[in-house]
Amino acid sequence: MDAIESLPTVETARKLGLLPDEYDRINQILGRQPNFTELSIFSVMWSEHCSYKNSIVWLKTLPRDSDRMLAKAGEENAGLVDIGDGLACSFKIESHNHPSALEPYQGAATGVGGINRDIFTMGARPIAQLNSLRFGDLKLAKTKRLLRGVVKGIGDYGNAFGIPTVGGELFFDESYNTNPLVNAFSAGIVEVGNVAKATSYGVGNPVFIVGSATGKDGIHGATFASEDITAASTDKLPAVQVGDPFMEKLLLEATLEIIATGYVVGIQDMGAAGIICSTSEMSAKGEHGMIIDLDLVPTRQPNMAPFEILLSESQERMLVVIEKGKEHIIQAIFDKWDLNCAQIGEVTDTQRLHFYRHGELVADVPAYDLVLGGGAPQYHREYREPAYIQEFAKFDPSDVDDVETDEIAKVARHLLAHPNICSRRWVYEQYDSMVGTANRSTNAPSDAAVVRVKGTNKSIVITVDCNSRYVNANPRQGAMIAVAEACRNIVCSGGEPLAVTNNLNFGNPYVPEVYWQFVEAVQGMGEACRRFSTPVTGGNVSFYNQSSDDGPVFPTPTIGMLGLMEDPTQRMTLDFKNEGDWIYLVGPSTDDIASSEYLYSYKGVKASPAPYFEFETEWRVQEGIKTMIRNGWIQSAHDVSDGGLFVTLAESAMAGNKGFAIDTNDRYRTDAFLFGESQSRVVVSVSPEKLHYVEAYLDEGYNVFTRLGIVTNGDFVIDENVVMTTAQAKDLYDNALGNIMA
The missing domain is CATH 3.90.650.10 (PurM-like C-terminal domain)
Known part of the structure; x- marks a missing residue:
């Protein structure tokens, strides 16, 4: 690994899930060869899971507007629809398929946790959950094991978190023998004037990471979700996150309380790709940048490498930008709920992300070029009728x-x-x-x-x-x-x-018949x-x-x-x-x-x-x-x-x-x-x-x-x-x- 870190190559990029022409494009964007941390950043942010690079050209054709729509599709943590009387419903569905195929209990549990965080980072209190589950032949012992683990994971997390599961669907077919589908839906209610945004702006405004400490679970989870399941996939168990519903309950209450202060500039759940995803997407949307000191991130393991801290998908975490001068108010709220609340950086006007570790600059990347709708690649793939x-x-x-x-x-x-x-x-x-x-x-x-x-x-x-x-x-x-x-x-x-939220589950987009x-x-x-x-x-x-x-x-x-x-x-x-x-x-x-x-x-x-x-x-x-x-x-x-x-x-x-x-x-x-x-x-x-x-x-x-x-x-x-x-x-x-x- 030391050799790879010292001199990343196109082969390194390929191992991280990047195409050769994407590696060349990264060199052009940076005007130089990326170091390993920077290459890792691009690999997760340009993965299908984060960038939608093989799907966005078609997703843009879907209808996105109505008189009731209060948030543009895909631009906030979840959809937002006016239901009248000054109230809105925030709702969304997302998958946790690959993690559930390897570790069904945690894969399903963290899927529930993640979708609920998307709702309450909008300022909405979740009130209901659904799930859509698909498994292989139920005669197989493996299918029964996966079903037991997934159902228990959903139940244990949702029950402890305190949000009712009110319905769903369950389907079995041999086509799902290797790849079960675990799609989690959540809906919450918010007053229209109290909606929080996933953005960052205001030079000098402090950037906080709140909630759980950062560990090595879920590293390269977004990349893992952007490749086929193979016999070697079990080697990637560290890509599966570990959830804590009791921590999430505390985070819910603390998050809604800080949003109610009116001092939150922007807030985003740390789901796929962790810190790098939240910092880049919020910065790109607000057309600002950030300076982040990774030494200040609370961690669960010592001596974590910069790329590990940036890419970890440890659960129950948020990135929050607040108004400068209000740090003590936010800190007091998180202290009350006994949660980590650490200032790790501040907003800049550079439109770049500068990450430091032990006083050294370990990554310097432009936010816009990392994100969906920005500089991330978009492809028209070949397709033909099977x-x-x-x-x-x-x-x-x-x-x-x-x-x-x-x-x-x-x-x-x-x-x-x-x-x-x-x-x-x-x-x-x-x-x-x-x-x-x-x-x-x-x-x-x-x-x-x-x-x-x-x-x-x-x-x-x-x-x-x-x-x-x-x-x-x-x-x-x-x-x-x-x-x-x-x-x-x-x-x-x-x-x-x-209105609709969708979870589009398909095979490999590079196969023309699948596409x-x-x-x-x-x-x-x-x-x-x-x-x-x-x-x-x-x-x-x-x-x-x-x-x-x-x-x-x-x-x-x-x-x-x-x-x-x-x-x-x-x-x-x-x-x-x-x-x-x-x-x-x-x-x-x-x-x-x-x-x-x-x-x-x-x-x-x-x-x-x-x-x-x-x-x-x-x-x-x-x-x-x-x-x-x-x-x-x-x-x-x-x-x-x-x-x-x-x-x-x-x-x-x-x-x-x-x-x-x-x-x-x-x-x-x-x-x-x-x-x-x-x-x-x-x-x-x-x-x-x-x-x-x-x-x-x-x-x-x-x-x-x-x-x-x-x-x-x-x-x-x-x-x-x-x-x-x-x-x-x-x-x-x-x-x-x-x-x-x-």
Whole structure:
């Protein structure tokens, strides 16, 4: 290492993840050869994880503006949306995939910690968390180990931190055998006038590092997240951070208190790339520079090298710039909370970062050239459609035998017990969903989580959605469906969709077929967000989710969506309420079984296109559901998604401890009618007293609809045949995942 430090070469740069032409560009920027510390700085700041160099040209095409947007996408720690009455919601989703693949407990825990810090550095108090998780074949011991570690990491950190986990999604497929996906979402509330910015300005203003001491965990974590998982990845365990939720709780309270003083110029979480990321991004945004003395940084290990201090991703740390002369006030607040608060430098007008160690200048770099939107490289990568897309398009449902009447019960049992559909009780029982007493969904389930904004009648309505099998089959249409389903879930819960944060999980961007999936998905997402007036507030791109053994994961553009419910009386749940209520399917029936769980896992047909989806139909269905909820005409609403109509009916029945009796439609295949996953469909229940309102409204031609049958107190009955009892269904559905994990 001494030899490398004394004379960095292009080979050194390559080992740090830089391309030869990037190394040449660094030489041009500096006007000289960089030393090892400087080369390390560029390697993390120009990694995909920090610079978005292979994705930013397409991310810029996403819609980013609305009347409610209070922060430009990607320019602050998290998105910020006006929810009225002087309040705003800050929300964001980010991945911690690679760390979770190596060390699932700490990888997931620190993902939760990091996303919550992004929220409270905006001045917002977090009030709810979601997570989107994907794992490999659940028959594998490795998958079970990863699932146990990730769920425990999320639960232990979130529960100790004191923020409820109010929902999420869980999906299994062999494509995730090596690379699990762990995407964490958080939302918080802030008064519009008290928002903190991630910036730095004012010559002479002091720069503080606050929170935990800096250690050697997480060094080159951003670089590690910007490469494929290989057999050698276990050698990079030091790149995985270690979290402390109790320290984070103290940091939350201290951070909100210093922001409330009005003396904070700028503040940023130290996530990926640690001190160098925060100093460079804040300086570049404020068009200033900094002088930093690394000797003043509180450290956990002695004799840390300059690059180790700069690149460490130790958790529970912030960089804060405050008004000069107010140092004692900030220091007193952090002393009260028993947290480190050390002045490590000051703001300059040089627009450069000067780092000193033991009195010597160890790095001199221009802030602007390090950051996204500044001098960091931006690439247009080659892309081409994978051959399998056309093969999937050749699927003909007539080649698949329809189910016979006596087979319906068998398919029903298969789906209710399938890990992609069954209850997530084994997971959510490890989470505290009621801490803070704001969650309105724990005992009254709905398609999206409804969380009260205390001091008002408002609730935020939040969800995370993506069926990655659909995206793999057709990335553009699959991404559209992810946005549409998120909107549908919020609408079915009584909310109004407002805005999106996204977590784009893909394989290696240098593989043209993988990059084509990314480009198509971003374009589909953009089109859908424009149609539903849900601009993108920011998010995260996670490339390199692939391995030599398993190839790339299914392309997974997870949509985190924020909605708003102004009046709690508009809240809608998914459970059937009363025996004798009528059950309607709002939306079109089709002969579509493509990419359904039924076709994929029961029939074993893995090559088929994405399911039916059409924008105008989706829009009309959602507007119809909104109208019926607003007018108080329906008792329940539940969107038809994974598992099709039967699973939707079963979930509504089980949640209300009811049964149902319906008839199939002989105009369609039985399997498509019951188990197909064509989009833009919602099951609603209607009391007999409101029936004429609903019939008259739907008869106007506003929506295609089908009267299916009635809610009962007994069994699941289809075409007068008892498929199973409610008790049998609940036993299968509630215990399947726990039984597998046991």
